[in-house]
Amino acid sequence: MSQMFVPQYNILDKDSIRMKNAPVSLVNKCPNVIQSFQEIYGTQPDFIAHSPGRINLIGEHIDYTDFSVLPLSIERDMLCAIKIHDPQTNPSITLTNGDSKRFAGRKFDLPLDGSQINIDPSVSDWSNYFKCGLYVAQSYLKEICPEKFQIKPLVGMDVFCQGDVPVGSGLGSSSAIICAVTLGIIRANMGHGYRIPKADLLRITSVAEHYLGVNNGGMDQAASIYGQRGHALSVSFKPELKAVPIEFPKMSNDWDIEFIVADTLVEVNKYDSASTNYNLRVVEVLIAANILAMHYGVVMNYPLDSNVRKGNLRDFMNAYLGLHRSQVSFEINDSIESQIQQLELMLQLTEECLGDKKEGHTADEVSIALDCSKEEFTREYLMLFPIRFQILKIYKRAKHVYSEALRVIKTLQLFKETNDKTNNYTFYHKFGELMNGSQRSCDELYECSSNEIDKICSIALNNGSYGSRLTGAGWGGSTIHLVPNGPNGCNVAHVKDALIEQYYKKQYPDITQETLDTAIIVSKAAPGSCIFEC
Ligand code: NG1
Numbered sequence: 001m002s003q004m005f006v007p008q009y010n011i012l013d014k015d016s017i018r019m020k021n022a023p024v025s026l027v028n029k030c031p032n033v034i035q036s037f038q039e040i041y042g043t044q045p046d047f048i049a050h051s052p053g054r055i056n057l058i059g060e061h062i063d064y065t066d067f068s069v070l071p072l073s074i075e076r077d078m079l080c081a082i083k084i085h086d087p088q089t090n091p092s093i094t095l096t097n098g099d100s101k102r103f104a105g106r107k108f109d110l111p112l113d114g115s116q117i118n119i120d121p122s123v124s125d126w127s128n129y130f131k132c133g134l135y136v137a138q139s140y141l142k143e144i145c146p147e148k149f150q151i152k153p154l155v156g157m158d159v160f161c162q163g164d165v166p167v168g169s170g171l172g173s174s175s176a177i178i179c180a181v182t183l184g185i186i187r188a189n190m191g192h193g194y195r196i197p198k199a200d201l202l203r204i205t206s207v208a209e210h211y212l213g214v215n216n217g218g219m220d221q222a223a224s225i226y227g228q229r230g231h232a233l234s235v236s237f238k239p240e241l242k243a244v245p246i247e248f249p250k251m252s253n254d255w256d257i258e259f260i261v262a263d264t265l266v267e268v269n270k271y272d273s274a275s276t277n278y279n280l281r282v283v284e285v286l287i288a289a290n291i292l293a294m295h296y297g298v299v300m301n302y303p304l305d306s307n308v309r310k311g312n313l314r315d316f317m318n319a320y321l322g323l324h325r326s327q328v329s330f331e332i333n334d335s336i337e338s339q340i341q342q343l344e345l346m347l348q349l350t351e352e353c354l355g356d357k358k359e360g361h362t363a364d365e366v367s368i369a370l371d372c373s374k375e376e377f378t379r380e381y382l383m384l385f386p387i388r389f390q391i392l393k394i395y396k397r398a399k400h401v402y403s404e405a406l407r408v409i410k411t412l413q414l415f416k417e418t419n420d421k422t423n424n425y426t427f428y429h430k431f432g433e434l435m436n437g438s439q440r441s442c443d444e445l446y447e448c449s450s451n452e453i454d455k456i457c458s459i460a461l462n463n464g465s466y467g468s469r470l471t472g473a474g475w476g477g478s479t480i481h482l483v484p485n486g487p488n489g490c491n492v493a494h495v496k497d498a499l500i501e502q503y504y505k506k507q508y509p510d511i512t513q514e515t516l517d518t519a520i521i522v523s524k525a526a527p528g529s530c531i532f533e534c
């Protein structure tokens with residue numbers, strides 16, 4: 001495959017930006033960012049680094065079992081305008097933000113000997129995201145140019161950040177800033193001509209948040225970097241983290257697929273065991289894989305450096321198919337047809353092995369199924385993360401994971417099979433059904449929906465959405481809706497109005513226009529990370 005590089009555009013030549021498919025909205029944002037930069041620093045920036053937020057179209061809670069997901073970058077992004085300091089002066093960073101009330105200005109020096117900057121994860125400050133980007137960018141520079149960056153400091157810079165990805169609503173605002181900053185620092189230190197491969201930018205940014213103690217998997221960064229107009233992204237985790245743009249089917253008229261993103265305005269802390277139990281889900285699916293492996297007598301293969309050192313539901317599938325290659329009635333390969341058969345078989349095995357305890361297993365029942373003592377089970381599985389439970393819903397969680405992985409593959413199949421002869425409505429209808437199936441499974445099997453999510457989805461579906469579901473971890477946060485955009489956007493406007501009247505104004509009678517403006521976003525698939533030269 002040919003190398004894909006992060007694109008660089010010349011900002012003075014607006015027409016060429018348009019030709020390269022950057023959305024007008026983005027091109028139009030740049031002059032404002034340049035103007036704000038000038039007001040703050042009294043000079044022009046050298047360039048602007050851009051990276052967008054994301055939604056997940058389908059494939060919820062299956063990334064941590066290594067099944068592919070299908071996110072999309074949105075027309076909300078982080079723009080970092082940067083002016084490089086004179087290299088003769090002592091290097092320092094001055095940071096300002098368009099939302100200076102929430103994100104106050106910061107200034108710090110860079111180590112003179114080329115050593116890495118210190119990040120203190122116990123301090124909650126927006127500059128920490130900048131520092132994460134700076135940290136991984138510096139490591140990368142040392143990797144590609146050791147003679148220069150091992151011993152010398154990075155260049156100093158004035159930075160102005162302006163973002164419109166809502167913070168804390170599950171739209172990837174943290175990866176947007178980290179990817180923009182990382183890209184900006186590499187551009188500042190390598191000069192105008194250097195073009196970083198997208199795969200490198202993904203590899204380094206996907207671990208950047210780990211310096212803040214967030215153990216995320218890389219889907220958000222993949223979506224932000226690889227975003228492409230008119231495309232969703234098939235993000236896979238095995239054998240390595242990878243994103244492949246998948247074009248939305250060409251429709252028989254000019255309608256562009258748009259998504260409505262509606263925030264429930266219920267903030268969730270997904271790692272809080274009292275409220276959401278994200279970590280309990282991680283443990284339940286791990287137990288499911290190990291019970292299945294024990295029951296069917298297969299030994300799972302998994303990397304020793306995996307953070308939990310236990311096989312997951314994907315590892316079980318691979319091990320089982322490896323062992324029974326000659327007995328199954330289909331050929332095992334990477335084709336869509338074979339993947340569908342593989343996952344259907346996994347659903348059968350889940351029924352067969354776990355279906356007698358649909359409502360859940362007690363800890364005693366799990367230890368028996370795993371053929372270990374209760375103490376051993378507690379040590380091996382229940383101490384991995386702080387979790388609380390009464391019953392472990394092994395069957396339901398496994399069934400969600402395999403059926404959701406299947407819906408992702410079926411979505412890819414639908415994209416592939418849709419052609420210019422397909423009626424728009426047939427495509428919307430089938431895609432919407434898959435999204436609705438995902439929502440039902442999240443609600444009934446994974447139990448990560450909420451009253452607010454259910455309300456929003458049913459209002460949207462009753463008013464013209466073809467598919468409505470939660471996006472991200474759930475329990476609150478954001479929802480997405482597949483809404484055909486008619487010739488004058490009438491359907492999108494109709495669903496939006498219905499949500500405002502029937503959800504937001506009822507749920508939050510005092511809601512302001514400003515909050516409403518950030519709560520509902522309408523977006524097409526947007527281009528990923530890039531640099532605009534000033
Ligand atoms: P959100 O809620 O969008 O941050 C979380 C996880 C994802 C994935 C989804 C569920 C983090 C940082 N992200 O997404 O990796 O598991 O839930 O599909 O925890």
Ligand code: MG
Nearest residue numbers: 172173174175
């Ligand atoms: Mg995040």
